[in-house]
Amino acid sequence: MSRKSRAAYTRILPASLPPLDQIPLDIVIFILQHCSPFDLAQLSLATKSFRRILTGHPSLWKHAQLQTSRGTCPLLPECPPESFTHEAYAAFIFGGGHCSHCSKLTNHLPFLSLFRFRSCSQQCKSALMSEERMFTDWGDINQTAFWSPWLPHFHSQVLGKTYRVYDRQAIALAWRELQDATAFTAGLARPFPNEFPARSTDELGLIHAKREQALASLTLNAQLVTEWAEHYLVEKRRMRETNLAFIKLVANCDNVSVRQVLECSGFQRIFAAFNRDLEKLTFTVWMEHRYAVLTEINGIRFGRQKALVDQVECPHCQQSFGVEALSVHTVAKHSDVDPDLLPIRPPFMMGKKHCRDCPKSDRVYTGQGLRAHQRAKHP
Structure with missing residues (x-):
């Protein structure tokens, strides 16, 4: 490529962004203030520079929260700091994940965020809320269980009485965690080394205390997220229709x-x-x-x-050929027919022509190549 051509080519290329550390920080902050929570969560995974900026300017998450209010949709409830980082909270709400029942990937919102339940279908949602998965503490007989003070639960009313409802798998997980810590404390082989970090029962007790302290804010947040999601999904459907109308407008053009x-x-x-x-x-x-x-x-x-058109019928003898073979067949069997006038041609022949002075040749040339060939072979 000549210097002139290279310069012209460079001018039509979109300018690439300079490295982040070469952009003034106030401009970077201004841009990030207009990002959504999920945008910031994704950027935090992109580079250490973005992570440092987000860590040093926590108010950016507040600005991102303001971006979630549109139309009838209120602000996204604030992140419960005892249970989530801002990045994890945004990814949990907006980033999709695996269905809690069948493990299929889905972009649906969590429908029961207290248990971190996400479903890909109504069938899976019903299975997650069935008695096979939900444990109702009838008679409050498990109020003294070690997991009762800190394990997430919601309340269900039956015949005017309120009962606690837990996730059976969460209860089983709590028991395995305790067994693993007990074995580690006793110096025995840990039964679940790939599932939990090595910790003693005393260390696990401190973690249980932290979970108990965080339970109230987590429960309140789950309730607020459920209420927010109803308005969000209505506004999302409305925005989808608006954007579809816009795509139809530009597509028609x-x-x-x-x-x-x-x-x-x-x-x-x-x-x-x-x-x-x-x-x-x-x-x-x-x-x-x-x-x-x-x-x-x-x-x-x-x-x-x-x-x-994988198989094309020859218009002169009604035999069927592949697209590339049709041109070769025409040259070989129908020398009186101009192969360049075939209605269907393979992509490598687009813009090229056969030499009509070489009736048995299936070679094709560009315009310049054909003129050079004719000067050399057919002066």
């Missing part, structure tokens, strides 16, 4: 369909992210990604066309 735009994997993620953050898609966003979307749509179109 480029003679493509909404379905084709949303088939593009990159734009699927953009669409999902804007809906998640209750943000409207804008023309600026569309123009930034338009070229990539249209390029991918053309690739998908070609892939479908190739699948449909």
Whole structure:
């Protein structure tokens, strides 16, 4: 590439961002103040520089919380610091995860955040709330159990009486944790070394005390998140319809369909992210990604066309051939036919032509190559 061409090529390239430490800190802070909680959680995983900034400016999380209020949706309840870091809280609420019943990946919100339950379907949700998974302490006979003061639970009313309801798997996990600590304290082989860190029963007792102190704020937060999620999902559906209408508008301008735009994997993620953050898609966003979307749509179109025309009928003898073989067949068997006029040609022949003075040759040339060939072979 010549120096002039390289300079012209460089001018049309988008300018790359300078390293983070070369951007003034106040500008970085200003940008981060307009991020959603999940944006900050993702950035904290990107580089140590972002983690240092987020640690040194905890007010950024407050600004991020303000971004969660749109329309009828109130602010996301504040993170309970005894139970979550800000990063973990944002990822837990917005980042999706495995279904608590079948382990299938899902982007649904947790439906029972007190137990950290997330379901991929109504069927899995019903299974998680069934008696097989839920343990109701009828008669309060387990109030003296070692796990009772600190294990998360909710209350259920039956015939006017209130009972505590626990997760059976959480109870089983608490017992295994105690058995592992007891064995470690006694100097015996630990039964669950891959499940828990090595700790004595005294150390475990201190952890139980911390869990008991955090239980009240965790329970309150779970209740608030459940109430918030109802409003959030309503606003998210509304924002999705708004963004679909916008995509339809811009897609019509480029003679493509909404379905084709949303088939593009990159734009699927953009669409999902804007809906998640209750943000409207804008023309600026569309123009930034338009070229990539249209390029991918053309690739998908070609892939479908190739699948449909894998076998093509020769228009002159009705035999069927692959797309590439049809051109070779035409040159070999129909020398009076111009192979460049075939309705379907393989992609490597696009923009190229056969030499009509070489009727038995299936070689193709670019315009410049054909002129050079004719000067050399057919003066």
